[in-house]
Amino acid sequence: MRKMLKVTLAASLGLLAVVFAVGGSTTTAAEDKTPAVSEIMKKSFGKGGFKSAIPAAAKDGKWDDAQKLAKEWNDLGKVIGKNKPPKGEDASWKEQCAKFGDATKAILKATEDKDAKAVNKSVGGFNCGACHKAHKP
Ligand code: HEC
Numbered sequence: 001m002r003k004m005l006k007v008t009l010a011a012s013l014g015l016l017a018v019v020f021a022v023g024g025s026t027t028t029a030a031e032d033k034t035p036a037v038s039e040i041m042k043k044s045f046g047k048g049g050f051k052s053a054i055p056a057a058a059k060d061g062k063w064d065d066a067q068k069l070a071k072e073w074n075d076l077g078k079v080i081g082k083n084k085p086p087k088g089e090d091a092s093w094k095e096q097c098a099k100f101g102d103a104t105k106a107i108l109k110a111t112e113d114k115d116a117k118a119v120n121k122s123v124g125g126f127n128c129g130a131c132h133k134a135h136k137p
Contacts, residue, residue, distance in 0.1 A: 070108040077104030088135040096131040
């Protein structure tokens, strides 16, 4: 949405090339492949995100679905730390991202074990506040 606005604005000013050049220089090669933190947050915790979808699938005994989603989530858990923290110390960010990855790994394992109780417990394994306090702008 923000991007679209930027493009529209730039086009109307005839500064498209300049804006793209500037925009390009702020994204590194790693970020091109790694979803942004806010993207990961929305997919994880937004409406219909992994945190609600996986326990829902597990509750219905749809373990194939639950495992597929948990794999996608764990893939994000592996790469979230490749993003630069929008705020805060790099070392703390690495630590928080490692914990995020541990949590998604535990969820994946719970779905592989087809253990609904463990799924419900493990989706509560994120410390939102600790990470947000240090790193959410
Ligand atoms: C590893 C650190 C970390 C953890 C753990 C974490 N977050 Fe976040 N979250 C962030 C950061 C950093 C941002 C800011 C992203 C930005 O603005 O670029 C964010 C942003 C968000 C947003 C706003 C997304 C948007 O841009 O629309 C939501 C919603 C959110 N987090 C929910 C949660 C919830 C709920 C939890 C816990 C269940 C959680 N987060 C755990 C790091 C984390």
